[in-house]
Amino acid sequence: MYKGLKIRLAQGEPAIKDLQKASLPELFRGMPQIDGQKFTDGGKKCLEACPTGAILPDPLRIDLGKCTFCSLCTKANPEGAISFTSEYHMSSSTREGLITDGSVKMIRPEMASEKIRKYFGRSLKLRQVSTGGCNGCELELNALGNVNFDLGRYGIEFAASPRHADGIVVTGPVSKAMSKALYETYEAVPNPKIIILFGVCAISGGVFQDSEEIDRSFLKDFRADLYIPGCPPHPLTFISGIMDWLDRK
Amino acid sequence: MKRLTVQNQRPFELSLVPELTAAEFEAEGRQILSEGSRMMGLFEVEKTSGGKKVLAVFGNNETSQIYIVKCVFPKEGERFRSFAYEFPNTNYFECELAENSGILPEGHPWLRPVRKQNTILGNIPYQFYRVEGDEVHEVAVGPVHAGVIEPGHFRFQCHGETVYHLEISLGYQHRGIEKLLLKADDNKRALLVESIAGDTVIGHSMAYSLAMEALSKTGVSLRASVIRSIAEELERVAMHLSGLSGVANDVGFAIGAAAYGRLRTLVINSLLLISGSRFGRGLVRPGGVMYDLTEGAVKKITENLLIVQKDIAEINDFMFSSTSVMTRLEATGKVHYKWASEVGMVGPAARASGVKTDVRQDFPYGAYRYHATQTVTLDSGDVFARARIRSLEIEESLGFILERFVDIPQGEIFSEVKALRENTGVISLSEGWRGEIMHAILTGPDGKISSYKVKDPSFNNWYGLALSVRGEGISNFPLCNKSFDLSYSGHDL
Ligand code: SF4
Ligand code: SF4
Numbered sequence: 183m184y185k186g187l188k189i190r191l192a193q194g195e196p197a198i199k200d201l202q203k204a205s206l207p208e209l210f211r212g213m214p215q216i217d218g219q220k221f222t223d224g225g226k227k228c229l230e231a232c233p234t235g236a237i238l239p240d241p242l243r244i245d246l247g248k249c250t251f252c253s254l255c256t257k258a259n260p261e262g263a264i265s266f267t268s269e270y271h272m273s274s275s276t277r278e279g280l281i282t283d284g285s286v287k288m289i290r291p292e293m294a295s296e297k298i299r300k301y302f303g304r305s306l307k308l309r310q311v312s313t314g315g316c317n318g319c320e321l322e323l324n325a326l327g328n329v330n331f332d333l334g335r336y337g338i339e340f341a342a343s344p345r346h347a348d349g350i351v352v353t354g355p356v357s358k359a360m361s362k363a364l365y366e367t368y369e370a371v372p373n374p375k376i377i378i379l380f381g382v383c384a385i386s387g388g389v390f391q392d393s394e395e396i397d398r399s400f401l402k403d404f405r406a407d408l409y410i411p412g413c414p415p416h417p418l419t420f421i422s423g424i425m426d427w428l429d430r431k
Numbered sequence: 432m433k434r435l436t437v438q439n440q441r442p443f444e445l446s447l448v449p450e451l452t453a454a455e456f457e458a459e460g461r462q463i464l465s466e467g468s469r470m471m472g473l474f475e476v477e478k479t480s481g482g483k484k485v486l487a488v489f490g491n492n493e494t495s496q497i498y499i500v501k502c503v504f505p506k507e508g509e510r511f512r513s514f515a516y517e518f519p520n521t522n523y524f525e526c527e528l529a530e531n532s533g534i535l536p537e538g539h540p541w542l543r544p545v546r547k548q549n550t551i552l553g554n555i556p557y558q559f560y561r562v563e564g565d566e567v568h569e570v571a572v573g574p575v576h577a578g579v580i581e582p583g584h585f586r587f588q589c590h591g592e593t594v595y596h597l598e599i600s601l602g603y604q605h606r607g608i609e610k611l612l613l614k615a616d617d618n619k620r621a622l623l624v625e626s627i628a629g630d631t632v633i634g635h636s637m638a639y640s641l642a643m644e645a646l647s648k649t650g651v652s653l654r655a656s657v658i659r660s661i662a663e664e665l666e667r668v669a670m671h672l673s674g675l676s677g678v679a680n681d682v683g684f685a686i687g688a689a690a691y692g693r694l695r696t697l698v699i700n701s702l703l704l705i706s707g708s709r710f711g712r713g714l715v716r717p718g719g720v721m722y723d724l725t726e727g728a729v730k731k732i733t734e735n736l737l738i739v740q741k742d743i744a745e746i747n748d749f750m751f752s753s754t755s756v757m758t759r760l761e762a763t764g765k766v767h768y769k770w771a772s773e774v775g776m777v778g779p780a781a782r783a784s785g786v787k788t789d790v791r792q793d794f795p796y797g798a799y800r801y802h803a804t805q806t807v808t809l810d811s812g813d814v815f816a817r818a819r820i821r822s823l824e825i826e827e828s829l830g831f832i833l834e835r836f837v838d839i840p841q842g843e844i845f846s847e848v849k850a851l852r853e854n855t856g857v858i859s860l861s862e863g864w865r866g867e868i869m870h871a872i873l874t875g876p877d878g879k880i881s882s883y884k885v886k887d888p889s890f891n892n893w894y895g896l897a898l899s900v901r902g903e904g905i906s907n908f909p910l911c912n913k914s915f916d917l918s919y920s921g922h923d924l
Contacts, residue, residue, distance in 0.1 A: 185745065185748065185749045186686055186749060187531060188745065189686060189690055189742075189745055189746055189749060191684060192742055192745070193689070193690060193691075193693060200514060206703075207700075207703060207704055207707075209703065209704065209706070209707040210703060210707055210708075210720070211601075211707050211708070211713075233615075233616070233619035233622050234619075234622075247571060248580050250622055251708075251712075251713075252618075252622055252712070252713055253707070253713060253721075254618055257721075266707075282904065310579045311575060311582075312580070312604070312919075313582075314581050314603070314604050314605065314606040314920075314923075315604070315626075315920065315922045316625075316626040316629035317581055317628060317630055317918060317919070317920050318626070318628065318629025318630070318632075318710055318712075319629070319702045320579050320580065320581060320629075321629065321630055321673075321710070322709075323579045324579050325696070328689070328692040328693065328695075329692060329693050330693065330696050340578070340579055340839070342577030342578060343577065344575075354604070354606075355606060357603060357605055357606050357923075358605075359548075359574075359602055359603045359604075359605055360574065360582060360603050360604075363574050363575055363582065363603070367575055388626075389611075389619065389622045389623050389626055390606045390607075390626075391608040391613065391616070392609045392611065393606050393610070393611055394607055394610070395605055395606050395607035395610075396606055406649040413626075413712070414629065414710070416709070
């Protein structure tokens, strides 16, 4: 008993108080910035270096839905034309919203429809489906439940059964073997329901986009409601994205 | 000698690997295995008009040697006499070869799919192993499980509550990594390697980078080697904490689950201070590391680790002396020494069953060649041992990191990687937190990678999990599963 109390006291107050205003270390690779003036080659080297085709030419933009935040583009352009800030507000409610010309400081999703907010604003239960990723995304989703992020305090929780869920969170590029299970899990969720894509694999296939072993037809058939970029996304990118989308403070 | 003997990360000319006929391979393979070596890989490396060429890799923990043979199977003779009856550790490798290349291990006791349910055995649909009897019933779970966890399918044959047999059927995470690795350029390949198992980013990047350095004869500075091993141990500590948190959670020991979880955050945030990623992504690359360790980071990480060191001692003491916890952990999910060593288990799960195996000592690499770690083993082979061993390894790793911090060698952190040598091969082993990782890379006459094989420790250990639940109540499965903490993505590739 005494030992237990001592351990409890040693924990202190581990929860991050304001998840919208937390700051991450400088080295963290979040929202990229582009300074076109600094390119000596118009960005050619960056374009070539990017392993996932996340950099788009004329004018130069970065697609966060394809970016793995590997920072090879910054190394290819030592002049500092592309740099990464530690800004974690990067979720978007549209796919196009993830494409940045590098001048915006942060991305915030548009508010969900009134109906969605009415239904899910105060309590949101999600069913996660892994579809051929590397488990990195799952680790960060699990971290959301720990004492530091404590997602449960906002009424957002992961449900065991799709029948108890209001939507699904997809991770991974959708392997062929998981395609059917993904459809079935989604169908098992009662209406109205939402789809959240968590991580670059789910959004675009990421490093696996050219694989013959993936089948993304589910994502062609259904439109996602929220896109959370990163490889894996930081838990704060997820929380802040959902809170903004549902207009929660 | 009908085999080539090499050491970990020593490149070898492909022409030196003896080419054997199936009959010679059967004899030499048996000889190697009976000397106490274990299979580490069995995969096709070349397809010619004359047939298929298969590389077999064996390792001997005692002698630190790796043995390689090549077997040539002509078109009409794609078969060999299976080793699996006499040497169960080869069982799953033979299944994998049959699935990927159609080469049949004759007399194999249980030929079954590894990743693709319908491609083995000339497309005869695979039937799960079944126990027959009046009161026998079958329980099927997955692929989608309750919780934020990767997909897999479990088939239990039960009598009442008691599990007689569990078959684990995987492949849902298969995304064709090995094929992608062959097509990728250097930049992309490194990212793919980091995404083999997202919880073992450093472990896999180590095996990959050391292999590329060996193939190109690139030297890595001492400083980079030490930073790498610090990152590797941080990864081990973080994932062991996460595993302990899971075990505590599964037995309803909430304060332990919360406390281990909180400490894990400190550790992954330490990795973030080194690499900009909580999982060490982007840090280890062929040639060295991409980020230097600053004094500020060393100071902050030391602070974090001292907190972890102090707190974990208290939590361990509390958890492992609590009767209610111990009654759940002790004697649950036992895998005794004989089974663990026969089926070729690796890593902490094997060490918990008394098998002394650890790549850091048996096949030392990188900074572990100068700075030894201690192998800890326990012998009860139950959930308790698999949990306890992880807490002991955390202490060991923390000590290792703090010792390295005292004097980190000066120097550059990155050296340019030279061109890969032609017609060369390398077997690269590292000790990920789950155990032995193997990357085998071969180059062709143009100096490009012609063959890439990956083995995650989970490949060795999934069968151990199936054994651990024999005779257990089915309700103990989640706890046994958590105590093994295996990777689906690393297995499925
Ligand atoms: S950080 Fe993103 S944009 Fe830059 S090279 Fe990597 S994937 Fe491409
Ligand atoms: S997005 Fe990155 S971390 Fe997530 S599953 Fe894909 S590779 Fe893994």
